[in-house]
Amino acid sequence: MSHTQALAGFLAGLSYQQLPDSVLARTEELFLDWLGSALASQGAHPIPLFERYARHMGPADGPARILVNGRGSSAYFAALVNAASSHLVEQDDLHNSAVLHPATVVFPAALAAAQDLGKSGQDLLLAAVAGYEAGIRIGEFMGRSHYRIFHTTATVGTLAAAVAVGKLMDFDQAQFIDLLGSAGTQAAGLWEFLRDAADSKQLHTAKAAADGLLAAYLTRDGLTGARDILEGEQGMAAGMSWDAEPSRLSDRLGSRWALLETSFKFHASCRHTHPAADALLALMQREGLSHEQIAQVETRVHQGAIDVLGRVDVPQTVHQAKFSMGTVLGLIAVHGKAGLPEFHELALKDPAVAAFRDKVAMLLDPEVDRAYPQRWLGRVRVSTVDGRILHGAIDEPKGDPGNGLSRAELEDKFQRLLRFSGARTVEQGAALIRQVWHLRDTAQLNELL
Amino acid sequence: MSHTQALAGFLAGLSYQQLPDSVLARTEELFLDWLGSALASQGAHPIPLFERYARHMGPADGPARILVNGRGSSAYFAALVNAASSHLVEQDDLHNSAVLHPATVVFPAALAAAQDLGKSGQDLLLAAVAGYEAGIRIGEFMGRSHYRIFHTTATVGTLAAAVAVGKLMDFDQAQFIDLLGSAGTQAAGLWEFLRDAADSKQLHTAKAAADGLLAAYLTRDGLTGARDILEGEQGMAAGMSWDAEPSRLSDRLGSRWALLETSFKFHASCRHTHPAADALLALMQREGLSHEQIAQVETRVHQGAIDVLGRVDVPQTVHQAKFSMGTVLGLIAVHGKAGLPEFHELALKDPAVAAFRDKVAMLLDPEVDRAYPQRWLGRVRVSTVDGRILHGAIDEPKGDPGNGLSRAELEDKFQRLLRFSGARTVEQGAALIRQVWHLRDTAQLNELL
Numbered sequence: 001m002s003h004t005q006a007l008a009g010f011l012a013g014l015s016y017q018q019l020p021d022s023v024l025a026r027t028e029e030l031f032l033d034w035l036g037s038a039l040a041s042q043g044a045h046p047i048p049l050f051e052r053y054a055r056h057m058g059p060a061d062g063p064a065r066i067l068v069n070g071r072g073s074s075a076y077f078a079a080l081v082n083a084a085s086s087h088l089v090e091q092d093d094l095h096n097s098a099v100l101h102p103a104t105v106v107f108p109a110a111l112a113a114a115q116d117l118g119k120s121g122q123d124l125l126l127a128a129v130a131g132y133e134a135g136i137r138i139g140e141f142m143g144r145s146h147y148r149i150f151h152t153t154a155t156v157g158t159l160a161a162a163v164a165v166g167k168l169m170d171f172d173q174a175q176f177i178d179l180l181g182s183a184g185t186q187a188a189g190l191w192e193f194l195r196d197a198a199d200s201k202q203l204h205t206a207k208a209a210a211d212g213l214l215a216a217y218l219t220r221d222g223l224t225g226a227r228d229i230l231e232g233e234q235g236m237a238a239g240m241s242w243d244a245e246p247s248r249l250s251d252r253l254g255s256r257w258a259l260l261e262t263s264f265k266f267h268a269s270c271r272h273t274h275p276a277a278d279a280l281l282a283l284m285q286r287e288g289l290s291h292e293q294i295a296q297v298e299t300r301v302h303q304g305a306i307d308v309l310g311r312v313d314v315p316q317t318v319h320q321a322k323f324s325m326g327t328v329l330g331l332i333a334v335h336g337k338a339g340l341p342e343f344h345e346l347a348l349k350d351p352a353v354a355a356f357r358d359k360v361a362m363l364l365d366p367e368v369d370r371a372y373p374q375r376w377l378g379r380v381r382v383s384t385v386d387g388r389i390l391h392g393a394i395d396e397p398k399g400d401p402g403n404g405l406s407r408a409e410l411e412d413k414f415q416r417l418l419r420f421s422g423a424r425t426v427e428q429g430a431a432l433i434r435q436v437w438h439l440r441d442t443a444q445l446n447e448l449l
Numbered sequence: 450m451s452h453t454q455a456l457a458g459f460l461a462g463l464s465y466q467q468l469p470d471s472v473l474a475r476t477e478e479l480f481l482d483w484l485g486s487a488l489a490s491q492g493a494h495p496i497p498l499f500e501r502y503a504r505h506m507g508p509a510d511g512p513a514r515i516l517v518n519g520r521g522s523s524a525y526f527a528a529l530v531n532a533a534s535s536h537l538v539e540q541d542d543l544h545n546s547a548v549l550h551p552a553t554v555v556f557p558a559a560l561a562a563a564q565d566l567g568k569s570g571q572d573l574l575l576a577a578v579a580g581y582e583a584g585i586r587i588g589e590f591m592g593r594s595h596y597r598i599f600h601t602t603a604t605v606g607t608l609a610a611a612v613a614v615g616k617l618m619d620f621d622q623a624q625f626i627d628l629l630g631s632a633g634t635q636a637a638g639l640w641e642f643l644r645d646a647a648d649s650k651q652l653h654t655a656k657a658a659a660d661g662l663l664a665a666y667l668t669r670d671g672l673t674g675a676r677d678i679l680e681g682e683q684g685m686a687a688g689m690s691w692d693a694e695p696s697r698l699s700d701r702l703g704s705r706w707a708l709l710e711t712s713f714k715f716h717a718s719c720r721h722t723h724p725a726a727d728a729l730l731a732l733m734q735r736e737g738l739s740h741e742q743i744a745q746v747e748t749r750v751h752q753g754a755i756d757v758l759g760r761v762d763v764p765q766t767v768h769q770a771k772f773s774m775g776t777v778l779g780l781i782a783v784h785g786k787a788g789l790p791e792f793h794e795l796a797l798k799d800p801a802v803a804a805f806r807d808k809v810a811m812l813l814d815p816e817v818d819r820a821y822p823q824r825w826l827g828r829v830r831v832s833t834v835d836g837r838i839l840h841g842a843i844d845e846p847k848g849d850p851g852n853g854l855s856r857a858e859l860e861d862k863f864q865r866l867l868r869f870s871g872a873r874t875v876e877q878g879a880a881l882i883r884q885v886w887h888l889r890d891t892a893q894l895n896e897l898l
Contacts (some may be wrong), residue, residue: 049670053663057525059508076506149688154634181642185603185649186656188637191683193630193675200634200674203667207635211656214502218652221498225649226642234640239598239689307683 003141003249004230008176010253011134011163016126023257024440027125027132029410030093032436033264034103035067036417038086039424040340042068046199050084050206053077063446064112068423075116075217076210079161083108083209084202087153089340090322091417093262094271095132096400097373098139098156099147099304101205102262105157106131108209110164113216114445119168121442129259130167135160136258137251141230143243144373148307150240154189154204161212162219169220181225182215184236195311197320264399264410267338269321272305273328274397275368275378281332283382283392291333291356293384299325300365300379302372309362321347326357340420376400407437452590452698453679457625459702460583460612465575472706473889476574476581478859479542481885482713483535483552484516485866488873489789490537491517495648499533499655502526512895513561517872524565524666525659528610532557532658533651536602538789539771540866542711543720544581545849546822547588547605548596548753550654551711554606555580557658559613562665563894568617570891578708579616584609585707586700590679592692593822597756599689603638603653610661611668618669630674631664633685644760646769713848713859716787718770721754722777723846724817724827730781732831732841740782740805742833748774749814749828751821758811770796775806789869825849856886 001009041047051069054077064078065071068085086092087104094101110127113119119127139156146152162183166176189208193200219225229235230249237244267274276299283289308323315321321343322328330353331338335346346353368377378394396403405413411433418424424432435448442448450458490496500518503526513527514520517534535541536553543550559576562568568576588605595601611632615625638657642649668674678684679698686693716723725748732738757772764770770792771777779802780787784795795802817826827843845852854862860882867873873881884897891897 046667046672049667049672052670053666056666057508057523058506074506149683178647181645181647182649182652185639185642185652186637188635190634190675190678190685190688192678192681192685192687193634194683195681196630196673196676198627198630198673198675200631203631203634203672207660217502217505218495218498221501223495223498223652224645224647226639226647227645229639229641232641232644234598234643236639236641238641239639 002228002231003246004177004180004228005173006250006253007134007137008180009173011130011167011176012171012173014126014130014167016122019126019129020257023129023259024125026260027128028436028439029407030103030262031107031128031439032410032414032433033093034086034107035432035436036414037089037092037104038067038082040091040417040421041085041088042421042423044088044421046202047081047085047088050081050202054081064115075112075213078112078115079108079213080206080210082112084206087205088202089417090268090270091265091340093264095136095139095258095262096376098136099152099373100135100139100156100160101153102132102135102160104205105153105161105208105212106135106164109161109213110168111445113165113168113213117168119445121439121445123168124445125440127164127167131160131164132259132262133257134163137249138230140248140251141244141246142237142241143245144304145243146241147304149191151189151191151204154208155187155240157205157208158187158212159183161209162215165213165216166219169216171219175219177227178223178225179215179219181227181229182219182223183212184229185226186211186215187236191308194308194323197317261401263397263401264405266398266405267328268340268343269328269338270308270323272308273325275376275394276301276325276380277328277332277338278394278397279378279380279392280329281336282394283380283390284333287390289384291352293386294333294359294382295385296383297329297360298381299329299360299362300368300381301362302369303364304372306362306364315348318343318347324357325362326360327353329360330354330356340416451677451680452695453626453629453677454622455699455702456583456586457629458622460579460616460625461620461622463575463579463616465571468575468578469706472578472708473574475709476577477885477888478856479552479711480556480577480888481859481863481882482542483556484881484885485863486538486541486553487516487531487535489540489866489870490534491870491872493537493870495651496530496534496537499530499651503530513564524561524662527561527564528557528662529655529659531561533655536654537651538717538866539719540714540717540789542713544585544588544707544711545825547585548601548822549584549588549605549609550602551581551584551609553654554602554610554657554661555584555613558610558662559617560894562614562617562662566617568894570888570894572617573894574889576613576616580609580613581708581711582706583612586698587679589697589700590693590695591686591690592694593753594692595690596753598640600638600640600653603657604636604689606654606657607636607661608632610658611664614662614665615668618665620668624668626676627672627674628664628668630676630678631668631672632661633678634675635660635664636685640757643757643772646766710850712850713854715847715854716777717789717792718777718787719757719772721757722774724825724843725750725774725829726777726781726787727843727846728827728829728841729778730785731843732829732839733782736839738833740801742835743782743808743831744834745832746778746809747830748778748809748811749817749830750811751818752813753821755811755813764797767792767796773806774811775809776802778809779803779805789865
């Protein structure tokens, strides 16, 4: 049996009863976190473009709900718009070693299909777990080389979304193999857009969720796919990776819950900046340093951080600022925070942040690079204006599984996300929180939200 | 100015008045040929799956027409279903050196958008030319290495379709650059499905046309894309090619009409089998040989033929038979033809064809390989049962620009395609032919077809 067959067999056999309570609880938390991210982007470019596209190309109404505007549509367009929405503010979750943001592709597809198919909260939770477990393993399988050019959340995200919808449709092993084939052959998404601060990141997640959902509906109706899309000679790894590890596809299926390893985002910036941000903050607090006392910061990072962040010198947009290591550290140093309000009000406008930005350099660190992507180590070397050399280090950024967010912290983050866009009132936010904490008792998801 | 910028500038400036009459006439011929291919697949798996998907996810009616069932839908779903339809019977056109089937991606997107936007026949022709000229150059740019793993009609097809729709929307140079960025970052499609005879080829063309159209509508409304998606360090060539040639992107823009180099398909099989089929047929006619007199056939081919055809030993489906060199030569040797009826009635059922199939071998030929993809040379070495060794050679397969189909031959092929599926009567077919020969005088394309 190939690794792909083993994975497909696991997905087909996975049952709700089999899910540990810790997994169910975490899935609810991840769902809340995703919902907040989606609502936080209401009204922000380029989300209205996707809403307009859905109105123009889709039905006037439908069983699936577009979150940012409350309209009904078909599952395809709800998945498209909701996935575009939930990655914009860079506050959605991340799996470290897969370098995959699972929520922003899995939940839009799963929720839209669940509403279309009349499924329950338990069905949705089971589908999401299947999407996470498959997507994370496929991301790990594709390896670091893939991520150097391809946006894994876009490429692998297509398969993760497809699997979640396939699970809602009770696929058997053969159907999951066809599904992976039809999803994998649609997998796309290049990092090239980053240096121009172009809008492709939203396009990527939108398309990953919607394409994955499309693959599942067509597979249900009988479309066949390549049986070895991951490992085959003309498959995804052959075309888009040079360090793929097939054994990762079937890594401890049923005993390792990869979903539990997912990190929540604390800062509102690209995850690659978080280890250094936490290390700098810890050092400044330890030493009682203010930003004026700092002459220079060297962040010692992994290669992936240089690949993704290296392009941006002087950010021109808020989105680009989230990929600027100097700007993120500037916000941390000057304001102690790099949340959504700080990015929108200060990242491009505060001269103190800009001045700090120019003091920051990135350097490849062999130790940090070796640990990555299993562990995201934060290492900074600070020179002070009075000539001292100080070192800061953290081994687990805030939000990582071993340094996680409590439900209270998640609720607070959720409310801040809603307040940021004005998408819902505090009371509406509280009602949503209650609904999500009771997701496993919800019979009909179209009543939700 | 980069090659991409030059290409975008050319596309923005291209006008109907600038198109030579030979280009306009050939575009009408290519459109008729495409229309026949789309209608020929009516009712054939997996096309009904795409129709059902469009009904479930799209609006109940709309300005764009789904050809195989005559229903109205939005432009997105019309492009999706029509592009799935037009590549199924393997009778649509091909550009040799780009290894791209332009019609099956360009026309579905352009026609659907033209109907949606209320454009004229002249607008459609101009849009199609833009799509062909861009798509062919991008295909050549991506090189042979791309085609070894990626289905160029799927990947590059996304950009060709996008450009056609962008031209209907009168994009300027900057919009075309954004458009290429948003289309290129969606480019996907792997050959892995071939060895399983899976349905992905239809999924690929469907998605290329629909994704390209989506990119154009979003670009029109303001979505930005990577400015260097083709040549950039994390762009298409960087991720999916190792022999890309940037200068091909701007090759003789405005003086070379690449559309005129497109080949019509004569046999109903994968184009890689055509040179050998024509060479064998010429040899058998020249020597007055029957299939029983042939003991062995060695076809001397280019590497691309081995990559694409090498997987199929004993075809299990009609579609797979079209990729079996032995089966194609068997049909030619035993029945003198490898058209749609022969494939459906004889390819898998006639023992004489199967017996001939086992006499056929493929061998890499350095001369043939060097000439490819600019020229598709046919070379066969035949051993007869009475011990003779005979050689057959053709330098331009039937349907190539220098060995093309007349309008009468195209009309005949069109009517045979319609008869094959029963999609239209002979009279209806004749009316469609008349409409297409007057495309440039058609004010409203929603009246067409």
